[in-house]
Amino acid sequence: MKGKLIALLKLAVTVLFFYLVARKIELRQFGTVMREARLGVLAAAFAVLWLGHYICIFRWRLLMRPLMPVHPFPRLFGIYCIGLFFNLTFPTAVGGDVVKMYYAGKPTRLYAQSFAATFLDRDAGMLAMMIIACTALWVHPVRLPNLDVPLVIWLSFAAFIALNVAVFAPALHRRFTSGLRALRADGLAARVDAVSRAFERIRTHWDVLAGALAISLVNQILVIAFAWVLAEGLNIDLPFVYYLVFIPIITLISMIPISLNGMGLREYAFVSLFGAVGVPLESCMAMGLLTSVFLVLSAIPGGVLYVFFRERRDLERVAALRPEIS
Secondary structure, eight states: OHHHHHHHHHHHHHHHHHHHHHTTSOHHHHHHHHHTOOHHHHHHHHHHHHHHHHHHHHHHHHHHTTTSOOOOHHHHHHHHHHHHHHHHHSOSHHHHHHHHHHHHHTTTTOHHHHHHHHHHHHHHHHHHHHHHHHHHHHHSOOOBTTBOHHHHHHHHHHHHHHHHHHHTOHHHHHHHHHHHHHTTOHHHHHHHHHHHHHHHHHHTOHHHHHHHHHHHHHHHHHHHHHHHHHHHHTTOOOOHHHHHHHHHHHHHHHTSTTSGGGTTHHHHHHHHHHHTTTOOHHHHHHHHHHHHHHHHHHHHHHHHHHHHHOOTTHHHHHHHHHHHHO
């Protein structure tokens, strides 16, 4: 019942943001933008998006190596695609990550190690995104009338650094597990301790962490390039530096778990940011909407693969893991 209520609330938020965007645009002009789109360039944008997905599998595999036996690449590819699919069916970023963690750890039951690798996979991507956004702001400061862009970026970066200090602080983990044991939550304390040991182990593998960051930088450039190629397909002419700054902000906004898979929020962010630098609002809406559509299309293969991976109790086990990980 609670899950259905949350889904309905997210649907309501999604509809609300689409309504707010629709009020700002001329639907006839929006139709013209879509009709004049260059399909070949849009197809190239989709290919760039999938290339970004593909190289993420190498990052995830690299982070697993110090912690646990690594699956063959075809199986990891399948698990990654299933994670994308579950980000759609369980519309939060955590949903797909829990599924990836579960299937990667299932053969060996090394769920703590699988969680650590999956968390750091996401973490490395976030760090790369922040580095690119901060560098772009330093090279070419972006000012908007109603939004202090540098403040948003730097506050997000500071919060991200603070989170990572907490994640990689063994003393903090020991205090936390001691508190859990004092509350007689020994089972949860043992699981937290196992994850903490996994983080401590991988912290010594600087070559692995550096490699993961390098792959993440390439991936984030591809994500930004996807948006730029998509805009070219919609005949939008805008300097590339705006994509370097705006796409990380839009990504952060769309990760806020108050709408279905970031939809509505994503479109509103595109209209607000790109519209503020002179891009027609109808073109901004088209960018946001096509980004959401392409993300959905890229996740569909994972649904097909899930049919071959799943067992009867998998969904129950994943559902049981989600609140613990959250």
